[in-house]
Amino acid sequence: MLNYTPALLKETLIQDLQIKEISPIMKLIVRGKKREFISAVGKSLNILLPTEANTSTQSDKLTALWLSPDEWIIFSNDTMNKDLNDYETEKLLQNNISKINLGAVTDVTDQFVMINLKGNKIYDLFQSGSPYNFNNFQNKKGAVTQTILGKIDIIVHNQDKNTVNLFVRRSFSQHLFSWMNDAASRL
């Protein structure tokens, strides 16, 4: 048996702002250009990929974020079993997408760390290190953006009022986490 070591070993609560990693969350990058690709993903997973920029869609089990006109990230709404890294969703897509050359499916479960932020000062925190204008974003449930925070690339997903999922590449995650805690301590 292998031990499972998430990227962030603790969660923090600073001034009403809760910052914690959620793991394991299955994450896939799916890429494709054809119309058939989008419908095949939809049929396989029962989720319609969002085609409008900076938006997301959701099913019972999965959430899909728009990343670019031919790229999406799909992640599981719930945590997975730590002792396995065989994902049903990935297999399904490999059969229905990759094998018939409709597009590409890549497992990025540990490529990105999903950090969940809760509290009413999330956007004050973001303002201290991101050039992105969150004014409209924060009132739009399901909104998605890719931008920079503290010089690090992030994907932000407005899950609900005062709740945000932030995706960051694993190798940057500890630095970003430390930076966010430092910034939060002064909000």
Add this chain to the structure above:
Amino acid sequence: MFLINCPFCGEREQSEFKAGGEAHIIRPKQPTELSDDEWAEYLFMRKNIKGVQFERWNHAHGCRKWFNVVRDTSNDEIKAVYKMGEKPPTI
């Protein structure tokens, strides 16, 4: 720091982008048929205009897509943004 209207993601700050030099320099389809001079023309020769310039930009910290920008280099005013493969606007 100017704002660039990414044709895919919308208006973002310049720091999310990477500049890619002069636009509409097409890689020769048959490089081996070219003389040294012709190849050098493609490889090295770039304009450096004060005024309206056609440029390539990449939304490096966003959707990672390349696109074209028409920018006045004297005041950074962006006159147009258009996707790769689209016809350049007349300005």
Add this chain to the structure above:
Amino acid sequence: MTKSLRVKTGKIIDETYRISFKFNGKTYYGFKGDTLASALLANDVHLVGRSFKYHRPRGIMTAGSEEPNAIIQLHKNSSRTEPNVRATEVEIYEGLEASSQNCWPSVEFDIGGINNFLSPLLPAGFYYKTFMWPASFWEKYEYFIRKSAGLGKSPTEPDPDVYEHKYVHCDVLVIGSGISGIMAAKTAAKNGLQTLLVDEKPILGGSTIYQNSENFKINNQNSGSWLEKEINEIKKISNLDIKVRTSVAAYHGYNFLLARESLTDHLPIEQRKNKTRHKLLKIRAKKVICATGSIERPLIFNNNDRPGILLSSAIKRYADLFGVSCGEKNVLLTNNDSAYETAISLIQKGINIEAIIDNREEVDSKLVYEIEKNNIKIYKGFTVVDTSGYKRINKLSIMKLSKDGQKVIGSKINLPCNCLGISGGWTPAVHLFTQSGGKLKFREDDQVFIPNTHPSDQISIGSCNGDLSLEDILINVPNTLKEFLGIKKTEYENIEVLSSENFSKRNIWLLPSDKVLGKTKSFVDYQNDATAKDIKLALREGFRSIEHVKRYTTTGMGTDQGKLGNMHALGIISETAGTKMGEHGTTTFRPPYTPLTFGTIVGRNVGEYFDIFRKTPIHDWHVENKAEFENVGQWKRAWYYPKDNEDMYQAVQRESKAARESAGILDASTLGKIDIQGTDASEFLNRVYTNSWSKLAIGKCRYGLMLNEDGMVYDDGVTTRLGENHYIMTTTTGGAANVLSKLEDYLQTEWPELDVYLTSVTDHYATISVCGPNSRNIVSTIIDDLDFSDENFPHMSFKNAKIGKINCRVMRISFTGELSYEINIQANYAKSVWEKCIEAGKDFNITPYGTETMHLLRAEKGFIIVGQDTDGTMTPIDLQMDWIVSKKKYDYIGKRSLYRSDTIREDRKQLVGLLTENPDDVLEEGAQIVANINKTPIEMLGHVTSSYYSPNLKKSIALAVVKGGKNMMGEKLIIPMENKSINVTIADPIFLDKENKKLNA
């Protein structure tokens, strides 16, 4: 005991709250609300500094950020010390300590003052002219010049304060909270726009807020009271954010502005702990309204710089706002009505006025009549021709101006005076406007530059737009706002205004004296000691461009950027050269408007956050096992693992031996990994690598070399075919991001027809490389259901495998020349797999090794490192890697460049091995290589790129690039070092196991 010049209570002074502070070591008292300047003036202290060049005594001159003289150092000899602070902007707090700058031993007695008497010898450009020759002497002069110059001392200890940055996005930014700014902010906010109002001062209201005169009324209330009500109202608007003590430093294109919000500078030191000192606001505004006001102009006359000479508007501000009288014998010198407003305020406060000297011959003005009624003597058509008093003005002489204003006539009258207020009219503060790219126009009527064309969505309103009277403001501002904000109505329609000023002005840029110009000191730039004489000298010497005159005379080059005197410099230039003001334009105003501390500029990008670090999933193990780390790009990589006080050399020798003799383990997770999928994946690889990929079987790995279009080696790595249309490419650690970006570029722009998708999986997979003759024994223990035989799993192949229940990929590839397996495992299981390898390898002395040993091992085998053995000028042919360059492929990136006339030269620098004559001599990387040291100039043939002592070969080995090296095998060359020359022989760069026996073992 010092005198107190505190008169009736000032508007913002709390007399129940006394504050003690120190200036130049002496304790003084002020009240809450005082600035350092107002508190000093209340204690009758005018002399606060010495001028830059002549070390002339200088006093407080203004009441704002335009201050050129009262530049002080705060908290000398402490970690919080700060030089070049304007005393007029410092709010006093208990325990404040300030001292004068640019004087030694003291501001009262300054040795540098001798320069004042030498000043005839120190004209403009003196330093340029005198110290130019002989050039070699500059080093000697420089020491003395630097010692005697300099403004303040920089701190020597780390800054204890914290600074932050904040991005702000708003619909409307209003800069300045004078009457125009307040009207604008209220109008914008009430129309539903997210509005931000900033002001550099601690209180809102500009100069109108303390206007308490019957001569200026709005809707029948005096203008100050009217504005106060407006301010109280706007404080309640929820979509209006108000920030005081916030100075806009820079106005860039696209309405991007930087502003410094000062949060703790006004608090006693002990209250500043754990608070942010400054916030640098990075403001992105849809619309910007500049209401930056105007700055009163001084007047330029002989000896116009003595302590006790202030701007007339500053005297008014000190009296009205702070209840401070700047002197007992006050004289005002003016060319317009503004000084009379000051006079009215002084009369209201019971402060004595000796006389008013007005350059104008006749004035029909209500204000003037009111002063005359108070029996104050007005000298009309007169000017000041000289002043006296070394450390404080004590007397002035006035004379009548000639009709043309170019001469003085009649007899001299002496007046007693210990405070002279001067007023030369107003200069719109257009600095931020021009920073943004705005162009100015010159208004002849009152000789001012005002905004003309706006480069972005912005307007200037109020006095910074040239509307200098209350009436103009109340009529023009609402109309401008309506148009700018696209609204139909403001709250300021049909407002009744009473404004009593007369706007006549007698503008004389350089007031004449009875002395010839050469004998006068009429300062134009106070901070840099540039006089009218200097400017005229510059013109005589042929300078014409305002930018050249500026640099030659240093006018406007101080920390105040000539906010006061620039207009006079321009005026004197155009008058002397006989040109029109408007034609010269102004010099360029550059950010910051007022100086920023470095702390504000860097914000939180210090210490741990100075640069980003990236960590592998096994990082914590390396830390626990005492690894030393090396920065590779942004990565922290284990460098070597010292044991028992080993130094790096010893550790690396031990690690290298262990890896070849039994087993070593390396964390290679930092290698870039790109997942490549699509029906054209093979074709794509054919186009980006120099070798051919079409025939690579599924399950096999191949090394690839990637070039730039110019034919130079760009990156390398092993790519594995996972499926028919599926590959995984590895890149160098440092090149990962750039390679992905470059490949995306080709796919999107040159070859959009290719069906290929790239996805980075660098962070998804950790890579654990186990190498050495015993590596198979170790890896097969962990992965038990895989056949590790050579037949099933040969060199350069890959297998899907499971460790426990977890899927992983195993590649048999080698960067050391030893039998070697790379396990690619999902990052969150990596530490566990690594620990299992260590456990399984115990019996084989498995030795963790870092990047340094990795470099040594690969050098023994002659493998290059892109970026160490290449530098962007090496082709694969130069690297003697012809074997990887396909002759058959029609095209790939960089192919055409490999036979340009330059790249086919035989004498290009080529990669070779070097062996030293004495096997114990280890060469220095970067050392130059020559053939002959007796012939000068010595011809440099190349340099050493990699060099190590090989514990396995028991000799020194090196890689180098040498001109024509390929054909010099066995030739002897020389590496000249500081103390000796080392003899070397050119050798094959592959030092170990050329036949690859170990790899295929």
